[in-house]
Each structure stands twice: as structure tokens, then as C-alpha cells.
Amino acid sequence: MAANSRGRAPGSPRARILVVGGGYVGLYTALRLQKRLKPELRQGSVEIVVVTPDPYMTYQPFLPEAAAGSISPRHVVVPLRRVLDQCKVVIGEAQSIDHAKRTATVTTLATEEEGTGAVEITYDELVLAPGSISRTLPVPGLADYGIGFKTVEEAIGLRNHVIEQMDIASSTRDPAVRDAALTFVFVGGGYAGVEALGELEDMARYASRYYHNVKPEDMKWILVEASNRILPEVGEVMGSYTVRELRRRNIDVRLETRLDSCQDRVAVLDDGSRFPTRTVVWTAGVKPHPVLAATDLPRNERGRLKCTAKLALDATTHAWAAGDAAAVPDITAAEPGTECAPNAQHALRQAKVLADNVVAALRGRPLTDYAHKYAGSVASLGLHKGVAHVYGRKLKGYPAWFMHRVYHLSRVPTFNRKARVLAEWTLAGLFKREIVSLGSLEHPRAEFELAAGGQRPKESS
Numbered sequence: 001m002a003a004n005s006r007g008r009a010p011g012s013p014r015a016r017i018l019v020v021g022g023g024y025v026g027l028y029t030a031l032r033l034q035k036r037l038k039p040e041l042r043q044g045s046v047e048i049v050v051v052t053p054d055p056y057m058t059y060q061p062f063l064p065e066a067a068a069g070s071i072s073p074r075h076v077v078v079p080l081r082r083v084l085d086q087c088k089v090v091i092g093e094a095q096s097i098d099h100a101k102r103t104a105t106v107t108t109l110a111t112e113e114e115g116t117g118a119v120e121i122t123y124d125e126l127v128l129a130p131g132s133i134s135r136t137l138p139v140p141g142l143a144d145y146g147i148g149f150k151t152v153e154e155a156i157g158l159r160n161h162v163i164e165q166m167d168i169a170s171s172t173r174d175p176a177v178r179d180a181a182l183t184f185v186f187v188g189g190g191y192a193g194v195e196a197l198g199e200l201e202d203m204a205r206y207a208s209r210y211y212h213n214v215k216p217e218d219m220k221w222i223l224v225e226a227s228n229r230i231l232p233e234v235g236e237v238m239g240s241y242t243v244r245e246l247r248r249r250n251i252d253v254r255l256e257t258r259l260d261s262c263q264d265r266v267a268v269l270d271d272g273s274r275f276p277t278r279t280v281v282w283t284a285g286v287k288p289h290p291v292l293a294a295t296d297l298p299r300n301e302r303g304r305l306k307c308t309a310k311l312a313l314d315a316t317t318h319a320w321a322a323g324d325a326a327a328v329p330d331i332t333a334a335e336p337g338t339e340c341a342p343n344a345q346h347a348l349r350q351a352k353v354l355a356d357n358v359v360a361a362l363r364g365r366p367l368t369d370y371a372h373k374y375a376g377s378v379a380s381l382g383l384h385k386g387v388a389h390v391y392g393r394k395l396k397g398y399p400a401w402f403m404h405r406v407y408h409l410s411r412v413p414t415f416n417r418k419a420r421v422l423a424e425w426t427l428a429g430l431f432k433r434e435i436v437s438l439g440s441l442e443h444p445r446a447e448f449e450l451a452a453g454g455q456r457p458k459e460s461s
Ligand SMILES: Cc1cc2nc3c(=O)[nH]c(=O)nc-3n(C[C@H](O)[C@H](O)[C@H](O)COP(=O)(O)OP(=O)(O)OC[C@H]3O[C@@H](n4cnc5c(N)ncnc54)[C@H](O)[C@@H]3O)c2cc1C
Pocket: 020, 021, 022, 023, 024, 025, 026, 051, 052, 053, 054, 057, 058, 060, 061, 062, 063, 064, 092, 093, 094, 095, 129, 130, 131, 132, 149, 150, 151, 191, 192, 289, 291, 322, 323, 324, 325, 342, 343, 344, 345, 346, 347, 378
């Protein structure tokens, strides 16, 4: 989409709302905008353009269950074009934003193919929601051997990888190879790390019954956390319970410990221990998306966009933000200066207020403040295992796991997704769990290349 190619320059009769990001905030904001702006969209006085790299929104809280095989990858994502049928969805990435000129520079799949360079999209109102990326540290070997846990590709890749390691362990005669294959190191004890580890360990434990020579006690699962607690989201008491529960399952939880290096496929911890391993999963927090640095918009010292409680950018007009990328004041907190934490609970609710405020601004009506008191959290630790601390109530084991499922089923966008996920869970209750690895899907041309005289690609992870 070239500059003004849709006929819109700032100030002309059709107002263009540009939404950057198709995650929680992007999807929910655009959904609400297309609902609330129906008359304007029909008259053609408003258009909504959503720019995002993937044609789907990922429901991240379901990634651990996708890794465990309890939900198929297609059902943890929501197809944007179908859901946002009143919006223009552009599959691309914003590279920079010049808000003074109301212009975003965007690369799309087509610009890459054509080699023409980025295109410019002008706008009247900007909703900036590119979320966050993994916060990494300069740990030697991490970039070569580590994997994150933020995308559906990573979750499914990790599932395939774990099952593949069990296959390697089952077929090797070399004890060192077997030991490294059966050692899984997770760094970071927030919900992404704990849930991913809990679900994958549970899946691998189950899968081991189908291996004649791999037993659950042969596997080493290690959780490395720099602070003295895990799962801060569920509070101290339930965090301690989670540590005990994971240790009861023979998971080696190391608090106040850091990963120093994972060079040459050896995880070295700062307590002096060394673990040869082929699996290092990095979930040690997030940082705001780097595209924010390529804008002329106000950011705080941590790089998040400075917002008011109305979700407008501070000291700026016609620009809005929410979610992981935004520093939104938590006006319900006792301590002044507190920001809303980067989580789905806030992202979802902020998106609603943000969209309503954009509509109010377009119609010249007063704006509303965002206020939501954190309700607590639920986390799954594997099939029928969980932990929760919600509205002051603490739950563990099966009730917490059940609550986790009910809560997320109620939250996953669209009735279609809810129905599919529920159907999958119901079927999984009737049949045995899937333990197949489809890692070869990552190299679809391998078989043909071999037939055509090439060589099989070497496994890299
Ligand atoms: C494994 C996992 C489990 C989680 N579980 C929970 C949970 O149980 N409860 C909870 O409250 N929270 C949970 N979270 C956190 C929650 O998912 C995030 O807080 C939430 O997704 C933030 O929403 P967002 O819209 O800001 O970012 P995202 O949902 O990440 O969306 C950002 C979007 O912007 C797009 N984008 C990035 N760069 C660009 C660009 N340059 N141009 C255009 N688009 C771009 C991305 O592709 C993405 O679509 C979990 C996160 C993970 C990773």
C-alpha cells in the first residue's frame, strides 16, 4: 500500500485508523472498532487498517497446552481476515513511525518479493500494539542453542524436539548422547516457563510408557530462576506450593540461580553445575518491541510507550497504545506511579477502553480512564494439575487446573475457537494422548531433495 494510495491524506473526509499489531490488543481493538463504527464504515467516512506480520492472532496462554498436544496448533490462533471482515488486514511489519507526519513505514511480503523497499501508510489515528519480545541476556551460546516460548511455531517446534530427543535417547548406544538428549533446561520461572515445563514434562512422562528403554526417572527437567520464587502472578503461598509440586515430580527447581553459558551444548549454571543438554528454553521475561525505538513517540526508561490512563500517548494527540508495549498507569494501585503489568488480563481490558476512547475522540465525546484491579492468576502444570490465586481464593491440583481451562475457554476469542478447543478437550478425554512428533514438517522438501540427489538437512537444534 503506497503512501495515500487509498486516497487518504490527513484532513480528508475519510479517517484512517491504523492498528499496528494483530495480537491481543490489535485484534480486540479492531474488533470493537469495527463493531462500534458500523455506521461510519458503511458510509465510508472511516477505514480501519491492521498491519501485522502473521495472518492470525495467537492466544498465548494456550501455547503450553499446544506444546503438550492437548490443543492443535490451528486452534490456538484466530484468523484475522475472517474475524476482522470490516478491516483491511495488511500482512507486514511496521519498521518505523513518524507520528509528526502521521506516517508508518511498512514492509510486506510483497515488498520483499518485489525488492522495492518499504511502503508508507498514512493515518489519522494510530493504535500502536506490537507487544513484547523475549528479554535475553548476553549468555554465551544462547543465540545458537536457545529457543523462546512466545509463538505457536516455538511451542510446536519444542514439542517435536522433546519427542525427537526421546527417540534419540532410545536409539543411541552412547550414554553421553542419551544423557544430553534427556536433559531439558528451562530458564525463567514466570507463567510461560513454568507452564511450558509443567506441560512438556507431563507429556514426556506419559509418552515414555511407549518407549521400551526410556523411563520418567531417566529424564532430567531443570528450572532455573534468578529470584527466590517462581510464578509471582499467583502470590507467594501458591508460588511455594508450585515449587514443592514440581520437586515432587522430580523436577530440579533451582532458585536464586542463573544460566552462565550454554556454549557447546553444555548448560553452565552460576552454582557451578554443568548439564550437557540439547534443550535450553529461555522464558526469562519480556521487553517492549524494538520498533518502538524507531518512532517519535514518548517512551519511559524501560522503553515502553508512556500512556495516560485514557490509553492515549502522553503529551501526544491521535496516538494510542495498550498491552505489553505500553506503560499504562494502574490507577487502582495504592502506590502512585505503579504501571499495569504486561499480561493478557490487562491487554484484553485495555483494548476495549482504547477502542471506546478512539470512537469517543472521533465523535467528539469525553474519554474514559482505564481502571482494573488485578484479579490474580491461574496456571496449568500439566494434565489435571494446576495452581490458582483468583479474587483472594487459592486453589491447587485438579480444581485449579479445571478453573484454568474454564477461564481460558471463556477468554479465547470467537465462538468458533471456543467450540473447537472444547471439542478437542472432550475427544482427548475419550482417547489416549497424541505422542507423535511431526518435526519433519519443518523440512518439507527434505525427502524430495534426497530423491533429486541432494543431502538430508542436518538437525540443527
Ligand atoms: C506462553 C505464554 C503464556 C502466557 N500466559 C498468560 C496467562 O496465562 N495470563 C495472562 O494474563 N497473560 C499471559 N501471557 C501474556 C500475554 O499473552 C501477553 O501479555 C499479551 O499477549 C500482550 O498482548 P499484546 O497485544 O500487547 O501483545 P501480543 O499479543 O504479543 O501481540 C503483538 C502483536 O504485534 C505484532 N507485531 C510485532 N511487531 C510488529 C511490527 N513491527 N509491525 C506490526 N505488527 C507487529 C506481533 O506479531 C503480534 O501479533 C502469556 C504469554 C506467553 C508467551
